[in-house]
Amino acid sequence: MKLSTNQSQRPVTTAISQNGNLMIGGCDTVELAKKYSTPLYVLDEATIRSTIADYKSAFSSYPDTNIMYASKALCTKAVATLLDSEGLGFDTVSAGEFYTFYKSGVNMAKVLFNGNNKTAEELELALDLGVGRISVDNFYELSLLNTIAEHKGRVADILLRVTPGIECHTHEYIQTGHLDSKFGFDLTQIDSAIELILQKYNHLKIHGLHAHIGSQIFETSIYPDEIEILCFEISRIAKKFGLRLNEINMGGGFGVKYVDTDVPPSIYEIGKLVTDKLKQCIEKYNIPPPTLFLEPGRSIISPAGVTLYTIGSSKQVPHGRKFVSVDGGMADNPRPSLYHAQYSAQIANKKSSSKTETITICGRYCESGDVLIKEIELPKTEAGDILCVYNTGAYNYSMASNYNRVPRPAMVLVKDGHSDLIIKRETWEDLIKNDIVP
Ligand code: LLP
Numbered sequence: 155m156k157l158s159t160n161q162s163q164r165p166v167t168t169a170i171s172q173n174g175n176l177m178i179g180g181c182d183t184v185e186l187a188k189k190y191s192t193p194l195y196v197l198d199e200a201t202i203r204s205t206i207a208d209y210k211s212a213f214s215s216y217p218d219t220n221i222m223y224a225s226k227a228l229c230t231k232a233v234a235t236l237l238d239s240e241g242l243g244f245d246t247v248s249a250g251e252f253y254t255f256y257k258s259g260v261n262m263a264k265v266l267f268n269g270n271n272k273t274a275e276e277l278e279l280a281l282d283l284g285v286g287r288i289s290v291d292n293f294y295e296l297s298l299l300n301t302i303a304e305h306k307g308r309v310a311d312i313l314l315r316v317t318p319g320i321e322c323h324t325h326e327y328i329q330t331g332h333l334d335s336k337f338g339f340d341l342t343q344i345d346s347a348i349e350l351i352l353q354k355y356n357h358l359k360i361h362g363l364h365a366h367i368g369s370q371i372f373e374t375s376i377y378p379d380e381i382e383i384l385c386f387e388i389s390r391i392a393k394k395f396g397l398r399l400n401e402i403n404m405g406g407g408f409g410v411k412y413v414d415t416d417v418p419p420s421i422y423e424i425g426k427l428v429t430d431k432l433k434q435c436i437e438k439y440n441i442p443p444p445t446l447f448l449e450p451g452r453s454i455i456s457p458a459g460v461t462l463y464t465i466g467s468s469k470q471v472p473h474g475r476k477f478v479s480v481d482g483g484m485a486d487n488p489r490p491s492l493y494h495a496q497y498s499a500q501i502a503n504k505k506s507s508s509k510t511e512t513i514t515i516c517g518r519y520c521e522s523g524d525v526l527i528k529e530i531e532l533p534k535t536e537a538g539d540i541l542c543v544y545n546t547g548a549y550n551y552s553m554a555s556n557y558n559r560v561p562r563p564a565m566v567l568v569k570d571g572h573s574d575l576i577i578k579r580e581t582w583e584d585l586i587k588n589d590i591v592p
Contacts, residue, residue, distance in 0.1 A: 155420045155422050155423045155426075156420060156422045157420055158205070158208040158212070158420045158421035158422055159201055159204050159205040159208055159453075159457050159458075160205065160208075160408060160409065160410045160411070160418050160420075160421060160453040160456075160457060161411055161417075161418055161419075161420060162411060162457055163411045163412070163413070163414075163457070163498055163544050163545060164457070164460075164544050164545075165178050165179070165198035165200070165201040165457060165458055165459075165460065165544075166198070166200055166201045166204050167179050167180060167198050167200050167201065167568075170505075174503070174504070174505045175502060175503055176500060176502040176503075176542055178196055178198050178460060178542075178568055179196075179198045179199065179200060179567075179568025179569050179570070179571070179572075179573070180568065180569070180570050180571030180572070181196075181568045181571055181572070181573050183196065183460075183462055183502040183540060183542055184502050184503045184540050186462065186566060186568070186573060187462045187464065187502070187540045189573070190564050190566055190573075190575065190579070191564070191579065192462050192463050192464045192481055192482070192540070192563070193461055193462065193463050193464075193480070193481055193482030193486050193563040194461065194462045194563055194564055194565070194566065195459060195460075195461055195486075195546065195547075195550065195551055195563055195564070195565035195566070195577070196459065196460050196461070196462060196565070196566055196568055196573075197228075197233075197455075197458050197459050197547060197565060197566070197567045197568070197576070198458045198459075198460075198568055198569075199236065199458075199567055199568065199569040200569060201457055201458035202236065202237075202454065202455065202458045203240065205421075205453065205454050205457065205458070206221070206237075206240045206242065206454065208421045208422070209221050209421055209425070209448070209450065209454075211422075211425075212420075212421045212422045212424065212425025212426070213425045213428070213429055213446070213448070214425075215425075215426075215429045216428075216429040216432055216433065216446055218443060218444075218445045218446060219429075219445075219446045219447075219448065220243050220445065220446070220447050220448070221242050221243065221447075221448050221450065221454075222242065222243040222244055222245045222264075222266055222403070222447050222448065222449045223237050223242045223243070223244050223245065223449075223450065223451065223454055223455075224245040224406045224449045224450060224451030224452075224454075225244050225245060225246050225247075225251050225254070225255070225451070226245075226246075226247050226251065226451055226549075226552060227451030227452050227454070227455050227456070227547075227548035227549055227552060228451075228455045228459070228547060228548055228549075228550075228551055228552050229246075229250075229251050229254050229552060230254070230551075230565070230576055230577055231254060231257065231258045231576075232567055232574075232576035232577075233455070233576075234254055234255050234258035234260055235258050235259075236567075237454075238255075238258065238259075238260050242264075243264035243265065243266065243286075243447070244260065244264060244265045244266070245266050245268055245406075245449045245451070246265055246266065246267055246268065246285075247267075247268050247269040248269065248276065249273075249275070249276040249279050249280070252265050252267055252279075252280060252283065252285055253279070253283075256283050262283050262284040262285055262286060263284065263286040264286055265285045265286055265287075266285070266286060266287045266288075266289060266313070266364075266403070266447075266449075267280045267285045267287070267288045267289065268288075268289040268291075268315065268364070269289075269291065270291045270292065270336055270337050270338075271291075271295075272288075272291075272295060274298060274302060277295075277298065277299050277302050278302055278306075281302065281303060281306055281308055281310060282306075286311065287311050287312065287313055287361065287401075288310055288311070288312050288313075289312070289313040289314070289315045289364045289403070290312045290313070290314055290315065290347075290358075291315045291337060291338055291339075292338075292339065293343075293346075293347065293350075296347060296350055296351065296355060296358065297350075297355070299312070299357075299358065300354075300355035300356075300357045300358050301357075303357035303358065304356075304357045308357065309356075309357050309358070309359050310357060310358050310359070311359050311361055312351075312358050312359065312360050312361065313360070313361060313362050313363060313364040313401060313403060314338075314339055314344065314347055314348075314360060314362075314363055314364065315337060315338035315339065315364045315365070315366075316338050316339050316340075316341060316344060316363050316364065316365050316384075316387070317333060317335050317337060317338040317339065317340055317341070317365070318341065318365045318367070318379075318380050318383045318384070319333045319340075319341060319383075320367050320376050320379055320380055320383075337366070338364075338365070341383075341387065344387060344391070345391075345394070348360070348391060348395055348397065349395075352395060352397065360397070360399065361399065361400060361401045362388075362399045362400060362401025362402055362403065362444065362445075363384050363387060363388065363399060363401070363402060363403070364403040364405070364447075365380055365383075365384060365403070365404060365405055366404075366405025366406065366407065366449065367380060367405060367407055368407050369406070369407045369451075369452060370407070370409045370410070370452065371407045371408065371409050372409045372416075372417065372418055372419060374419045374423055374424060374427055375427075377404065377424055377427055377428050377431075378427050378428065378430075378431035380404055380405075381402070381404065381428055381431045381432050381435060382431065382435055384402045384404070385402070385432070385435035385436070385438075385439050385441060385444075386435075386439060388402070388439070388441055388444065389439035389440065389441050392441065398442065399444070400442070400444050400445055401444055401445050401447065402432075402444045402445070402446055402447065403447035403448075403449065404428065404446065404447070404448060404449075405448075405449050406448065406449035406450040406451050406452070406453070407450075407452075408421065408424060408450050408452070408453040409452075409453070410452055410453055410456045410457055410545060410548075411457075411545070412495065412496050412497055412498065412544075412545050413496045413497070413498050414498070418453075421453065428446075429446075432444075432446060451548060451549075452548040452549065454548075455547040455548045456545050456546070456547040456548035456549075457544075457545055457547065458547045459545070459546045459547020459548070459550065460542050460543060460544050460545075460546055460547075461482065461486065461487065461542070461543045461546040461550065461563075462502065462540055462541070462542055463480035463481055463482050463540070463541045463543070464480065464481045464538065464539070464540060464541075465478055465479070465480055465535050465536070465537055465538065465539040465540075465541055466479050466480065466481060466518075466537055467479045467537070468513075468535065468537075475512075475513070475514050475529075476511065476512075476513045476514065477513070477514050477516050478513045478514070478515055478516070478535050479515075479516050479517070479518060480515060480516075480517060480518065480526065480541055481518055482517060482518065482563065483516065483517010483518050483519045483524045483526055484517050484519050484521065484523070484524040484526075484557065485517075485519055485554055485555045485556065485557040485558065485560055485562070486550060486551070486554045486562065486563050487526060487543070487546060487550045487554075488553050488554070488555070489549060489550065489553070490525060490526055490527070490528075491521075491523045491524065491525070492553075496527070496528075497526060497527055497543050497544065497545065497546070498527075498530070498543075498544050498545070499515065499526075499527060499530060499532065499541055499542060499543045499544065500532070500541075500542050500544070501532055501533050501535060501539050501540070501541060501542075502539075502540040502541070502542045503539055503540050504533040504539065505533065508533035508534065509533065509534050510531050510532060510533055510534065511531070511532065511533075511534050511535070512529060512530070512531050513529075513530060513531075513532060513535065514527070514528055514529060514530075515527040515530060515541065518558075518560070519557055519558050519560070520558055526543065527543070551563075551565060551577070556580075556585060559585050561579060561580030561581060561582060561584060561585060562579070562580045563577075563579060564577055564578055564579035565577035
């Protein structure tokens with residue numbers, strides 16, 4: 155099966171310069187670190203575009219497929235503009251996310267608003283800004299949204315978020331499709347929800363079903379299972395209620411390769427399994443071909459991103475391990491401490507053939523758990539070396555904090571030897587700007 159970018163640990167443009175430095179997007183990463191300071195998030199445009207090309211080609215046998223980038227992975231105006239230029243739609247889970255797309259000039263009809271406890275204020279803003287679909291998660295929200303739409307004299311276009319009851323093997327915090335989940339209607343609750351929409355909530359128009367099983371998934375069989383369940387439900391609803399649903403949103407969750415031992419499936423394999431299954435189900439259940447929506451987040455943006463750090467102090471524990479500290483850590487990348495996530499890295503200014511040592515890379519934050527990489531073999535490190543951690547495009551900046559009152563890093567977009575600042579580095583002044591002394 156053809157390889158796709160989610161199966162590669164590094165950006166597609168990764169290279170070594172003549173002087174032995176690590177290059178990304180045609181830019182020398184050591185020079186980037188000098189110019190913009192560290193920690194620095196670097197995003198490679200070519201990798202993002204190549205991933206999207208993989209998705210488009212992998213699902214091309216079912217032309218009515220739409221990719222809705224799950225913006226929780228990384229949501230900034232530059233990312234919105236770039237992905238919009240590729241024709242993607244956007245999955246959002248807060249007003250802050252869909253406001254970013256609005257301010258980036260995205261056609262809001264291509265935006266979906268999703269989440270298990272949207273506030274009334276957020277739902278109002280979604281209707282005011284013309285968000286295309288709202289994926290309603292529960293009975294409380296059906297009623298709330300109907301009331302808000304009624305007050306505005308509007309009809310809200312919705313999907314029903316359902317829990318298909320499929321378990322996947324990933325970290326339990328990022329599983330969502332199993333039955334005992336906080337997200338979505340249980341399959342046994344769908345009929346009551348549809349009855350309410352058809353009989354009582356006149357300000358809601360339902361277009362389809364939405365599900366999401368989990369994140370960083372390596373199994374492939376769960377996707378056709380999910381398609382089967384959603385198609386079966388659509389045909390059942392058509393028969394029972396005479397209601398035609400035209401949209402199936404299968405969520406995201408496609409895995410990426412953080413370390414050598416990760417073996418995520420090719421997007422081409424998933425595309426073939428899903429589109430074959432969908433075509434089969436259309437015949438089997440005799441349903442009109444629905445529009446298919448995918449919501450990949452991590453797999454679109456993670457491999458394109460790296461983080462550059464400067465190495466500072468180190469400590470050799472007598473008869474123990476050697477800790478090497480960098481100038482960032484759990485506040486710019488909370489994933490190792492939250493999910494025991496693993497990462498691979500390289501010294502940007504040293505040839506990998508140099509004499510190596512096994513070290514623990516820890517962050518600068520006041521917590522023993524602030525370890526970025528537990529054990530890695532790298533060329534012998536010195537203070538001032540630049541460390542490049544791979545696959546940090548997703549859920550790093552978006553989950554970053556100001557823990558220990560440290561400003562969040564800058565982000566640059568690199569392409570063909572050129573770099574653009576897309577997120578400014580925070581200043582100490584930024585940190586206190588909302589403080590009020592009564
Ligand atoms: N659609 C829905 C409804 C979701 O809840 C999610 C992720 C996605 C799509 C995108 O999933 P992806 O393709 O990115 O795997 N913070 C965690 C990941 C949480 C994912 C939550 N939902 C992490 O750092 O691993």
